[in-house]
Amino acid sequence: MSHTAACEKFRQFLTCKGLRVTNQRLAIFNTAFAQKDHFTAEQLLDYARVVDDSVSRATVYRTLPIMAESGLLREVDIGTGEKFYLPNTAGSTTQVAQVVCVDCDKIFEISAPFMEWYGSTVSSKLGLTPVSQRLQVSAHCNAFRDKGTCPRRT
Amino acid sequence: MSHTAACEKFRQFLTCKGLRVTNQRLAIFNTAFAQKDHFTAEQLLDYARVVDDSVSRATVYRTLPIMAESGLLREVDIGTGEKFYLPNTAGSTTQVAQVVCVDCDKIFEISAPFMEWYGSTVSSKLGLTPVSQRLQVSAHCNAFRDKGTCPRRT
DNA sequence: CTGCCTGCAAACTCTTTGCACGAAT
């Protein structure tokens, strides 16, 4: 999905939900959707302020859940205290797992369609209806272990 | 593993690591290991204070990572802001997934040995060595949906 | 005795919220 098409979808989503299309929301959305990698709320604030310096931290935090609900952004919680976000360029129904390198702080997104099957199977045995599932692998970097550094390292 | 055997293992772990066997650490460990279900740091503080009212919040928070490292306690992070803990009565190498009911706030622990295989497979493709993996399913309670309540509800 | 361990309270991180002003519809 192109950036402009995504932006149009976001505007539609806002209108559809009775929410207003404000400059701040657009600036935040455009900045978020332009990212190539995972980012945090704080990073998004910095980036969005370059485009529109009137954007505040509060609005970023208030807009992130809206964008996530629209399906245009994915939220990733790897248990480090802060949440990460990622443009959802693929279809929103894709099931993905994360592989997190503890040396490089890099997050890899891996397609894992079997997760949904697992969630359904296990839930039904407990009399539950699955809502979502997440699968995360923490790993060490071989390159870092061998050479003391890694090309992916920040 | 019996409670007394576990306590002995904990003492050994402390000594082995050059850490001191204090009354507070023992009170916290015994309280934690007596739990039948998941508990939070704050709950553990309350429970431990019944046994030894000199136990402080700081010491609970400092002891929890030690107990987790010893393998006698498992740490479960379901992304709700607070961590949960659970006595590790089975062997420490057991791979478990969690099913979290969003209606009842109940956490089910489910054996999922394939997680380890998945972690290894995916990691090796990325030049990584797996450290740990977690698989969590969020689900709604059918009983709650149908009757507006659930026997597991707190 | 030595120095790790402790309780207390303050600090910290990330996120949420109350309020009065400002802008979208």
Add this chain to the structure above:
DNA sequence: ATTCGTGCAAAGAGTTTGCAGGCAG
């Protein structure tokens, strides 16, 4: 003209940490 959205700063939750005194080894 309404009403929702906004920035600011303070509050909030959960956890960590600096410090002076206390207890294990």
